[in-house]
Structures are given as C-alpha cells and as structure tokens.
Amino acid sequence: MRILVIDDEPNIRRSLRDILEDEGYEVDEAGDGETGLRLLERQPADIVLLDVKLPKADGVTILGGVKTRLPHTEVIMISGHSDIETAVDALRKGAYDFLEKPLSLPKVRLAVAHAAEKISLRKRAREQAAARFQPLIGTSAAMSAVRAMISRVAPTTSSVLIRGESGTGKELAAQQIHVQSNFSEGPFVQTNCAAIPHDLIESELFGHEKGAFTGAAARRLGKFEQANNGTLFLDEIGDMDIAVQAKVLRALQNGEFQRVGGTETLFAKVRVVAATNKNLEKEVEEGRFREDLFFRLNVVPIFMPPLREHPEDIPELARHFLAGFCMENGREQIRITDEALERLKTFSFRGNVRELKNLVERLAIFSTGNEITLATVLAQAHPVLTGQNTHFLRSRPLAEAKNELEKTYIETQLNLYGWDIVRTAEALDILPNNLHRKITQLGIQRPHRKHGTKDEEEAGDSE
Ligand SMILES: Nc1ncnc2c1ncn2[C@@H]1O[C@H](COP(=O)(O)OP(=O)(O)OP(=O)(O)O)[C@@H](O)[C@H]1O
Numbered sequence: 001m002r003i004l005v006i007d008d009e010p011n012i013r014r015s016l017r018d019i020l021e022d023e024g025y026e027v028d029e030a031g032d033g034e035t036g037l038r039l040l041e042r043q044p045a046d047i048v049l050l051d052v053k054l055p056k057a058d059g060v061t062i063l064g065g066v067k068t069r070l071p072h073t074e075v076i077m078i079s080g081h082s083d084i085e086t087a088v089d090a091l092r093k094g095a096y097d098f099l100e101k102p103l104s105l106p107k108v109r110l111a112v113a114h115a116a117e118k119i120s121l122r123k124r125a126r127e128q129a130a131a132r133f134q135p136l137i138g139t140s141a142a143m144s145a146v147r148a149m150i151s152r153v154a155p156t157t158s159s160v161l162i163r164g165e166s167g168t169g170k171e172l173a174a175q176q177i178h179v180q181s182n183f184s185e186g187p188f189v190q191t192n193c194a195a196i197p198h199d200l201i202e203s204e205l206f207g208h209e210k211g212a213f214t215g216a217a218a219r220r221l222g223k224f225e226q227a228n229n230g231t232l233f234l235d236e237i238g239d240m241d242i243a244v245q246a247k248v249l250r251a252l253q254n255g256e257f258q259r260v261g262g263t264e265t266l267f268a269k270v271r272v273v274a275a276t277n278k279n280l281e282k283e284v285e286e287g288r289f290r291e292d293l294f295f296r297l298n299v300v301p302i303f304m305p306p307l308r309e310h311p312e313d314i315p316e317l318a319r320h321f322l323a324g325f326c327m328e329n330g331r332e333q334i335r336i337t338d339e340a341l342e343r344l345k346t347f348s349f350r351g352n353v354r355e356l357k358n359l360v361e362r363l364a365i366f367s368t369g370n371e372i373t374l375a376t377v378l379a380q381a382h383p384v385l386t387g388q389n390t391h392f393l394r395s396r397p398l399a400e401a402k403n404e405l406e407k408t409y410i411e412t413q414l415n416l417y418g419w420d421i422v423r424t425a426e427a428l429d430i431l432p433n434n435l436h437r438k439i440t441q442l443g444i445q446r447p448h449r450k451h452g453t454k455d456e457e458e459a460g461d462s463e
C-alpha cells in the first residue's frame with residue numbers, strides 16, 4: 001500500500017516516512033499541495049496524509065483535488081491546534097480522519113492502519129462484486145473512452161444515464177458502475193420499466209401494503225427498498241409511465257417514497273443508474289418524459305457506441321464469446337481463424353454486440369473439427385439464404401416453403417433482439433400481437449435460457 005505525505009515541514013515528512021516505512025508502507029513526499037497532486041497523477045496513492053496549513057493552496061482545497069482525481073483514496077488531515085475547525089470541515093468534505101499536531105506516533109499508526117483496513121475491505125468487496133458480472137470487453141478508443149467515463153463517475157453518488165442502441169452493452173456498463181462504486185458491497189437490483197404493466201410499475205418500484213389493490217395479498221418491498229445501500233438499475237427508463245416519473249423524481253431527490261396503499265414515508269439510500277435506447281430529448285419534447293427527471297438522470301450521460309463504430313473490437317469480442325460458449329457447454333476450446341475474424345469485422349451488426357454474440361454461438365455449434373473457418377462464417381451469416389436451410393425447400397408446395405422461410409427469418413430476428421417481442425415486432429414492422437400469433441402458428445420455440453437469468457438472481461423476492 002502506498003502513502004503520500006504532503007506537509008511543508010521537512011522534519012515532519014521525515015519522521016512520518018520513517019515510521020510508515022517501518023510498518024511496511026511505500027511512502028512518497030511532497031512539500032506543497034500542487035506538487036502532491038502532480039505526483040498523485042503519476043503515482044496514485046491509497047492513503048494521503050495532508051497538512052491543513054500549506055504554502056499556496058490550503059489543505060482543504062487540495063483534499064478536493066485528491067478526491068476528484070482518486071475518489072477511493074483515503075485522506076487523513078494533519079492539523080495544528082488552532083485549525084481543528086478546518087479539520088472538521090475537511091471531514092465533512094470527505095477526509096477519512098484527522099490527526100492533531102504535535103503528532104503522536106501511536107495515533108498516526110492507528111489512523112493509518114484503520115484507513116488501510118477500510119481500503120482492503122473495499123478492494124475485496126469490489127473484487128467479489130466484479131466476479132458476479134461479465135466484464136466489458138474491447139480496447140478500441142471508443143470502448144476505452146466508455147471505460148474511462150465509468151471509472152470517473154462510478155465512485156460518485158450522481159445518477160447516471162446510459163444511452164445507446166440495443167445490444168451495445170448498456171446493462172454491462174451499469175453493472176460495472178456498480179462494481180466500481182462505493183455501493184458495491186450493497187445489492188445490484190434491476191428492473192425493466194418496459195416489461196412491467198403500467199398499473200403495476202409503482203408497486204414494483206416502491207412496493208405495496210397488504211390489500212393496497214386487488215391481488216395485493218401481502219406487503220411487498222419495492223425495488224427502491226431492495227436496493228437500499230446499493231445500486232438500482234432502471235432499464236428502459238424511456239418507457240416509464242409519466243405518472244410514475246414524478247414519484248421516481250422525488251425518490252431520487254431526497255430518497256423518499258411511499259409504498260402503494262401506505263401512509264408512512266420511507267427512505268432508501270440508493271445509487272440510480274438508468275438506461276434507454278430511446279431519444280429522451282424527443283420524448284421530453286413530445287410530453288412523454290418529464291424534463292426535470294431527464295435533467296436529474298442525465299447529470300452524467302454515458303454513450304455506448306454502436307458496434308459499427310468500433311469493429312476493431314470484433315475479434316476480441318468473438319474470442320471472448322467463443323470461450324464463454326465452450327465453457328458453459330463443457331466443450332473443448334473451439335478456435336476461430338483470422339480469416340473468419342476478418343470477415344466478421346466487415347458485417348454490419350444492426351443488433352450490435354448481442355447480434356455478434358448470437359452469431360458466434362451459432363458458428364460454434366456449426367463448426368467442424370473445433371474450428372470456425374471462413375466457410376463456417378459464410379454458411380451461417382445469412383441463415384435464410386444459405387444452403388443450410390434450403391434442403392427443406394426442395395419440391396415442396398410454395399406455401400410450405402414460405403412458412404419455413406418465415407419461421408427461420410422470425411426466429412433469427414427474435415434471437416437478434418433477445419426475444420424482446422416489442423422490439424422484434426418493431427424491426428419487422430408488424431404489431432406485437434401479430435408476432436405472438438406467428439410464433440404460435442409457426443411453432444417457434446424460445447431457445448432454453450442459460451440457468452439463472454439476472455432478474456431471477458437479483459430480484460430476491462421479498463414477500
Ligand atoms: N463490450 C462488451 N463486452 C462483452 N460483452 C458485451 C459487450 N457489450 C455487450 N455485450 C453482451 O451483449 C449482450 C447485450 O448486451 P446488453 O444486454 O448489455 O445490451 P443493452 O445495451 O442493454 O441492450 P438492450 O437495449 O437491448 O437492452 C449481452 O449478452 C452482453 O453480455
């Protein structure tokens with residue numbers, strides 16, 4: 001663990017360095033705040049010991065500088081007898097502790113040990129949280145920018161709005177924000193605002209009391225309560241009923257809400273991350289989305305780039321999905337040739353990373369000799385038109401062939417949109433009801449889901 005001592009008195013720096021090095025810490029020194037901040041940029045420290053009285057910018061100002069650069073770094077203020085008030089002010093501004101001059105060495109050791117313990121605990125919690133989620137793959141400039149944004153915003157308490165087309169990884173980004181936040185020890189709770197009928201969304205978010213409405217047989221905790229001290233991911237926020245939006249805004253502003261049918265005002269400390277693929281500005285303009293809620297959520301927007309804007313990530317993504325597929329299915333590692341990868345890079349994935357993932361799984365299934373070659377790619381990329389599916393078209397009545405083609409096509413589209421009926425119907429330009437009817441008529445079966453979808457895992461029923 002690394003400690004930076006910022007103090008203008010060389011003697012104090014020297015004695016602090018001596019005792020801390022004895023304890024096994026690596027120690028850097030700076031004689032004033034600006035030098036300290038510059039040093040931190042090159043060599044981040046886990047703990048900063050910061051004198052309140054410094055030449056030029058004072059300690060409390062420098063504290064702000066440390067916290068914006070390194071939100072997870074713990075700062076211990078060192079103050080003379082006369083500036084205890086300043087030290088208390090510093091605590092309010094995010095300092096971890098303060099030490100009084102003249103310094104007592106045992107107190108220094110203890111304060112540093114406590115800060116170090118807090119840092120280790122948080123590191124471990126973050127690692128555990130990270131292990132529950134899939135990583136965001138991609139080293140292109142576009143994805144690096146996303147990752148930098150995430151690291152920047154995650155440790156704050158601001159609401160985050162993640163925007164981007166379908167399948168670009170908005171959900172993964174939300175999970176990463178949770179993992180890197182100070183809420184990572186708490187739960188990650190998610191809810192899909194588009195999937196819940198309008199008359200139930202309020203109860204879903206805020207819970208209800210027994211008997212609040214027909215069917216409310218018992219008290220139920222809402223997502224806000226479940227997410228207390230953790231992150232609440234409001235997916236497809238653009239589809240949230242406008243009447244509910246006012247209540248969400250209130251919950252965001254002061255953490256207050258009421259269960260449906262309840263009179264008690266409840267509080268929850270929740271970090272909210274929202275996502276949408278809708279153009280919210282337009283929704284606001286057309287009166288379907290509250291402007292105040294939009295501003296509240298959009299404090300820090302993160303844009304997930306469409307895959308066509310970072311095709312250089314396709315090989316890495318494809319290998320990642322391939323490895324995952326082989327592991328989940330207990331298969332030997334399947335290779336993919338460079339030629340095949342190059343061809344994948346030329347495709348326009350309208351369903352973005354999700355479509356690439358689905359294609360890679362299909363390629364894995366149809367690979368021969370544990371290798372995906374250019375030929376495999378060409379045969380599978382356009383399933384409706386390639387030889388794979390034409391066998392059943394031979395010498396058949398047109399009507400039957402048409403059905404088969406329609407079935408394959410709709411199946412492909414459903415997989416592309418992750419079996420989101422509304423979205424798939426939109427892409428096919430038919431009504432969701434018609435799509436439902438076709439699924440039944442054509443006997444299309446939803447592929448078995450991999451065990452434990454996120455909703456089942458996270459929601460943790462609370463009745
Ligand atoms: N950068 C990435 N690295 C690894 N996997 C990714 C990446 N981006 C997306 N995926 C995968 O692609 C699929 C779709 O991602 P995700 O569900 O996060 O998209 P989304 O933007 O929320 O889409 P939608 O708007 O349809 O909900 C998931 O299986 C996810 O694991």
Ligand SMILES: [Mg+2]
Binds near residue numbers: 170171235
């Ligand atoms: Mg999503």
